[in-house]
Amino acid sequence: MSNRSLPPLTALRAFEAVARRSSFKAAAEELFVTPTAISHQIRQLEAQLGLRVLERTPRAVRLTAEGSVLYQATASGLGEIARAVALLRQRQDATILTLTSTTAFLGHWMVPRLGELRRLLPDVDLRLHASDAIVELRPGGVDAAIRYGKGPFAGVASVPLRDDVFGPVCSPGLGLSVPEDLRQATLIHIDGRQVPAPSPDWPRWCAEAGLLDVDTQAGVRFPDSTLAVQAAMAGHGVVIASLVLVADALAAGLLVAPFAPVLRGETYHFACAPELQARRDVAALRAWLQDVMAET
Structure with missing residues (x-):
């Protein structure tokens, strides 16, 4: 898969936040957007992948089996990006x-x-x-x-x-x-x-x-x-x-x-x-x- 076929970063960030927080509302507050915007990003992600990554119920949000695989990758990747950005900022501030x-x-x-x-x-x-x-x-x-x-x-x-x-x-x-x-x-x-x-x-x-x-x-x-x-x-x-x-x-x-x-x-x-x-x-x-x- 080439980089061009990857889902948008905004959609991956929204998914990672929902999966980590088990809540659309909490993810929206963390990313400073509305819950509706988070739902839109998740639908866009699932449409591009052609599979469901989250199970939604009135009381909880759970990962599907496919969603668990994607979450491990996005959590690791976004974590590495965050650490790299922090290091670059530290060097810039020094x-x-x-x-x-x-x-x-x-x-x-x-x-x-x-x-x-x-x-x-x-x-x-x-x-x-x-x-x-x-x-x-x-x-x-x-x-x-x-x-x-x-x-x-x-x-x-x-x-x-x-x-x-x-x-x-x-x-x-x-x-x-x-x-x-x-x-x-x-x-x-x-x-x-x-x-x-x-x-x-x-x-x-x-x-x-x-x-x-x-x-x-x-x-x-x-x-x-x-x-x-x-x-x-x-x-x-x-x-x-x-x-x-x-x-x-x-x-x-x-x-x-x-x-x-x-x-x-x-x-x-x-x-x-x-x-x-x-x-x-x-x-x-x-x-x-x-x-x-x-x-x-």
């Missing part, structure tokens, strides 16, 4: 908020806190966009960003969240305690780090620490901070990392910052399209970031 930042920030800092953020904004569909390039912020596209630099940034509304600092971190299993221990340690380098400038690398750190007899070019090299920090956690050496981004690993004892000095970095900012500043979900995300990053 606010979509897209936040972009660097892979390092999202991986090290944001992802561990997603549970806390979802509890704060349960009706927000948060989507994370990882990019080390600056992404245009606009309504209907990428709404907000965590940007890193001096600020302010052209074309967006931004607020500073906190300043960044860099220092040597490593696995506690290495047993480092004083800067001189670096003479026997493996240095981990991060190539291609463009901000901050000057780069918080080993030549700069050793010059700041007055440690002039360390080969600052030796060691192992990684293309990004995520891999470099993972190598440090695994005990493969010492890396100069953002102490903001590795704060959770330090708190958990997966990493230690065995000695000073620290190097100043740039500032983390929350940025959004100017016309989105007052949107409820954007304002809530901004306030949460300000509170949590102040505590990091």
Whole structure:
């Protein structure tokens, strides 16, 4: 049977309601029509099918054997349609908020806190966009960003969240305690780090620490901070990392910052399209970031 030969949906809805409620009157009230209209729909349905689906008596309405088969199908089908419509409406009502930042920030800092953020904004569909390039912020596209630099940034509304600092971190299993221990340690380098400038690398750190007899070019090299920090956690050496981004690993004892000095970095900012500043979900995300990053 093709879809074109199916009975009208209005007739099937009327039949399902009568069968479920065992009453023309109750079905009419549920569907906001008259009992006469319900009777007309049932007659139309039976005429098209060429059989009776309901037995009518002055006191009750009962399904025929054929009506029982049809009721099982219509109840199931209309129920699935109702659930699908409810899901679509729920998705439509949910606010979509897209936040972009660097892979390092999202991986090290944001992802561990997603549970806390979802509890704060349960009706927000948060989507994370990882990019080390600056992404245009606009309504209907990428709404907000965590940007890193001096600020302010052209074309967006931004607020500073906190300043960044860099220092040597490593696995506690290495047993480092004083800067001189670096003479026997493996240095981990991060190539291609463009901000901050000057780069918080080993030549700069050793010059700041007055440690002039360390080969600052030796060691192992990684293309990004995520891999470099993972190598440090695994005990493969010492890396100069953002102490903001590795704060959770330090708190958990997966990493230690065995000695000073620290190097100043740039500032983390929350940025959004100017016309989105007052949107409820954007304002809530901004306030949460300000509170949590102040505590990091």
